[in-house]
Amino acid sequence: MRSIDLRSDTVTQPSPEMRAAMAAAEVGDDVLEHDPTMVRLEGRVAEQLGLEAALWVPSGCMGNLISLMLHLERGDRFLAPAQAHVLGSELGTAAWLAGGMPEALAWEAGPGRPSPAQVTKAAGSPGPYYTLRTKLLCLENTHNFAGGAVTPQAEHRALVAAARAANLAVHLDGARIWHAAAAQDLPASALTEGVDTVQVCLSKGLGAPMGSLVCGSKPAMAEARRIRKMLGGGVRQGGVVAAAGLVALDYLPRIPEDHAKIRALAEGLRGFGIAAPLPETNILLLPVPDAKAAAAALEAAGVRASIVGPALRFIAHRDLTEADIAEALRRLAPHARLLGAA
Numbered sequence: 207m208r209s210i211d212l213r214s215d216t217v218t219q220p221s222p223e224m225r226a227a228m229a230a231a232e233v234g235d236d237v238l239e240h241d242p243t244m245v246r247l248e249g250r251v252a253e254q255l256g257l258e259a260a261l262w263v264p265s266g267c268m269g270n271l272i273s274l275m276l277h278l279e280r281g282d283r284f285l286a287p288a289q290a291h292v293l294g295s296e297l298g299t300a301a302w303l304a305g306g307m308p309e310a311l312a313w314e315a316g317p318g319r320p321s322p323a324q325v326t327k328a329a330g331s332p333g334p335y336y337t338l339r340t341k342l343l344c345l346e347n348t349h350n351f352a353g354g355a356v357t358p359q360a361e362h363r364a365l366v367a368a369a370r371a372a373n374l375a376v377h378l379d380g381a382r383i384w385h386a387a388a389a390q391d392l393p394a395s396a397l398t399e400g401v402d403t404v405q406v407c408l409s410k411g412l413g414a415p416m417g418s419l420v421c422g423s424k425p426a427m428a429e430a431r432r433i434r435k436m437l438g439g440g441v442r443q444g445g446v447v448a449a450a451g452l453v454a455l456d457y458l459p460r461i462p463e464d465h466a467k468i469r470a471l472a473e474g475l476r477g478f479g480i481a482a483p484l485p486e487t488n489i490l491l492l493p494v495p496d497a498k499a500a501a502a503a504l505e506a507a508g509v510r511a512s513i514v515g516p517a518l519r520f521i522a523h524r525d526l527t528e529a530d531i532a533e534a535l536r537r538l539a540p541h542a543r544l545l546g547a548a
């Protein structure tokens with residue numbers, strides 16, 4: 207039995223078009239001078255996000271780390287929504303390598319979303335010489351561990367304005383910014399307005415085997431390039447993977463299909479008497495009585511989900527069809543109790 211893998215949108219296989227583009231990629235040495243395919247990818251993403259320049263990096267974690275290193279000096283405080291990826295899922299590199307003192311902001315405005323008033327309050331006013339300096343607001347849209355929650359455009363603007371008023375720089379972890387944009391029927395550039403840096407992933411939902419881009423001003427990206435090299439992230443004939451990234455971008459108009467797939471899963475679960483929340487994007491976070499037991503039973507039934515705290519996380523992606531979702535529901539039906547049905 208083929209298992210239906212809903213653990214993450216990173217489990218996709220490179221498509222045949224992607225593999226063909228990788229094989230045919232025009233390449234150069236991206237560490238010595240720029241690789242031509244990298245240049246094309248960086249230009250296209252910077253334009254799409256409305257920022258001056260972009261830099262390819264191997265992973266989202268490295269993109270966030272480089273951005274934090276750009277903005278922070280050792281001992282500087284940064285603010286981020288509670289359970290942000292940069293706080294709990296990047297091995298503490300924000301502190302270890304970027305030197306940041308993290309402060310998590312509770313979700314007062316909604317799932318995954320702090321309010322502008324919280325930003326103002328947490329940034330504080332300059333205290334005596336021995337107090338922390340708060341330098342950065344790090345946002346996450348969509349917010350992974352809040353179940354792919356979207357920060358609406360107006361709220362994004364208000365958060366950026368609050369940060370600016372408090373002299374904070376703004377970094378956006380936009381691993382799934384295109385999902386946030388698709389959910390609001392907006393161009394992604396509407397959700398990057400006012401940020402200093404943004405990190406976006408090509409390997410989440412879009413199907414690329416690897417790769418993220420950090421975007422910002424030209425001088426910031428020149429410095430980011432130095433930091434990338436310092437971290438061992440400079441690659442030589444990077445055009446091979448950039449070519450896959452360019453093909454991945456062609457999937458952007460189809461993101462709503464993934465939102466519909468996970469919504470169909472949530473609605474099917476509701477039909478079993480399970481109080482599944484209706485997902486905003488491609489992630490369903492389902493609180494269950496015993497996540498470990500439920501995940502194991504599902505795995506045995508041929509449906510893979512990941513455990514996130516007391517919940518199971520299901521994520522739709524391009525390698526799943528509507529028929530796969532229907533089949534997943536058939537396999538989940540006998541386990542409704544474990545999934546929280548009364």
Ligand SMILES: Cc1ncc(COP(=O)(O)O)c(C=O)c1O
Pocket residue numbers: 264265266267268270291292346348349350379381382407409418
């Ligand atoms: C919101 C968010 N940011 C950053 C990352 C890190 O990306 P990568 O796994 O490419 O390092 C992830 C990975 O799932 C993520 O969900």
